[in-house]
Each structure stands twice: as C-alpha cells, then as structure tokens.
Amino acid sequence: YEGFQIGKVKKIQTIYDKHSHVMQSNILSNINVAAFSDREDRLGQKNFEQAIKEGLRAQIIPSDPITGFLYVDLTFNHPEDNLSIAYENGMKVLPTVAYHSGNMMASITAMLDKINQLPLEKLLISLDKVLQDSDKVVNNVNGVVGDTGKVIKGINKPLTSVLKELETTVKNLNKMTNKKSFSTMPNEINKTLAELKNTLKVTKKVMKGYNKNSLITHQIAETLKVVTQTSKEMQVFLKLLNRKPNSLIFGDK
Numbered sequence: 001y002e003g004f005q006i007g008k009v010k011k012i013q014t015i016y017d018k019h020s021h022v023m024q025s026n027i028l029s030n031i032n033v034a035a036f037s038d039r040e041d042r043l044g045q046k047n048f049e050q051a052i053k054e055g056l057r058a059q060i061i062p063s064d065p066i067t068g069f070l071y072v073d074l075t076f077n078h079p080e081d082n083l084s085i086a087y088e089n090g091m092k093v094l095p096t097v098a099y100h101s102g103n104m105m106a107s108i109t110a111m112l113d114k115i116n117q118l119p120l121e122k123l124l125i126s127l128d129k130v131l132q133d134s135d136k137v138v139n140n141v142n143g144v145v146g147d148t149g150k151v152i153k154g155i156n157k158p159l160t161s162v163l164k165e166l167e168t169t170v171k172n173l174n175k176m177t178n179k180k181s182f183s184t185m186p187n188e189i190n191k192t193l194a195e196l197k198n199t200l201k202v203t204k205k206v207m208k209g210y211n212k213n214s215l216i217t218h219q220i221a222e223t224l225k226v227v228t229q230t231s232k233e234m235q236v237f238l239k240l241l242n243r244k245p246n247s248l249i250f251g252d253k
Contacts, residue, residue: 001074007031009072027072028091051076052095053084060099 013026036051037044048056054076061073075097083095 004035006035029072049085057097058094059097
C-alpha cells in the first residue's frame with residue numbers, strides 16, 4: 001500500500017471453470033492492519049474496514065515487464081461503489097479490481113520492433129564525429145594561446161591592456177589544462193562515449209538476429225545489463241557536475 005509492504009502472500013489457489021473455460025485464482029494473504037492504526041484506532045482494524053468502504057481495493061500489479069512477476073497492491077482509487085469486507089469459508093474477502101494480464105511476449109515484440117526502427121547507424125556515425133571533434137578541441141588549446149600573443153603585438157594601444165589581461169587568463173587556463181586531472185578528462189569522455197557506442201552496437205546486433213518467433217528474453221536481459229552499467233558509471237560524473245559545475249576546470253576540491 002503506497003509503496004509499503006503491509007502483508008505477504010501465503011498461498012495461491014487456481015480454479016478452472018468448465019463452463020466459461022476461464023482460470024481463476026484465489027490469493028490467500030496475511031495483511032498487517034496495524035499499518036492503518038492511529039491514535040483513535042490502535043489496532044487499525046476499524047480504519048482498514050472504513051478505508052474499504054471508501055474505495056480501497058486489492059489489485060494485481062505487474063512489477064517486472066520481462067519476467068511477468070506480479071504482486072498484490074492496495075489502491076485507493078475506486079470510490080465508485082460502496083463495498084465492504086465479505087466472508088467466505090471463514091475468511092475475509094477483500095473487494096478486488098479486475099486484472100487483465102495481456103500477452104507479455106507480444107508487448108516485448110512490439111517494443112523491439114520500435115527499437116529496430118531507430119536510426120542506430122546514424123547515431124553511431126554521430127558518435128564517431130563527436131569523438132573526432134573532442135580530439136580537435138583538445139589539440140587546438142595550445143594553438144589558441146599562441147595566436148593570442150601574436151594578435152596582441154599588432155593591436156592598437158587602447159586595447160593593449162585588455163588583451164594583456166586576456167593573455168594572462170589564457171595562460172592560466174593553459175596551466176590548468178596541463179594538470180593530470182584535466183588532461184585525463186578527454187580520455188574519460190572518449191571512454192564513456194566508446195562504451196555507449198559499443199552498447200548501441202550490441203543492441204543493433206541483437207535486433208538483426210531477432211525474429212518474431214524467437215525466444216529473446218536472455219538477449220534482452222544481457223543488453224539491459226550493459227546499459228545499466230554504463231548508466232551507473234555516468235552517475236558519478238553527473239553528480240559531480242550538479243554539485244560543482246566548474247569542477248571540470250578547477251577540480252572537485
């Protein structure tokens with residue numbers, strides 16, 4: 001309920017209806033009604049029963065679209081009817097909301113079809129261009145500093161003082177770029193982009209070997225692991241930028 005675990009499923013009984021040809025399930029569970037307690041209701045039983053009258057319902061919710069793992073969720077979004085706890089074979093029966101399972105593999109198939117239509121080849125080409133451009137920027141830093149000195153010599157006197165300050169600033173920047181922490185930054189960026197590029201290649205390879213009748217759960221899981229690992233490695237970098245935006249130049253200390 002509301003993201004909190006307030007009970008545990010003990011047993012699931014499956015019943016077949018020979019007339020409707022439908023499989024139905026009875027889910028037996030223990031609910032800790034003390035979670036609904038307050039100062040006026042120390043046990044929480046009355047509050048729980050009142051919540052059901054006001055629309056609290058039990059509903060089956062999928063927690064994992066790949067494996068189809070389900071759990072029971074108590075939702076408070078169904079006040080259209082006035083129901084209460086029923087009793088059957090000596091057990092309390094909660095009002096429920098119908099669950100339609102659908103075809104899990106069909107949903108995954110549709111998702112993969114959309115991924116397969118993405119312009120991954122163009123994205124890989126763009127990543128290559130980003131890598132090349134980043135190398136050019138790093139290599140041109142020293143050239144910019146040298147050109148600044150040449151411009152200062154040929155400029156009119158009123159601007160000389162301003163340009164000298166600019167030259168000093170650029171020299172300071174050049175000193176910072178010679179630090180080990182700064183010089184390794186392009187390599188780290190290249191490494192991250194390369195990992196992303198490899199991830200896209202793996203995804204493209206999986207897509208090419210995929211057909212609508214194949215069992216693809218294992219391939220999907222492996223690809224998601226690669227994407228998750230890359231995402232975790234980027235989190236440290238993003239947290240650093242959020243905490244101190246100028247840390248790429250001045251360091252994290």
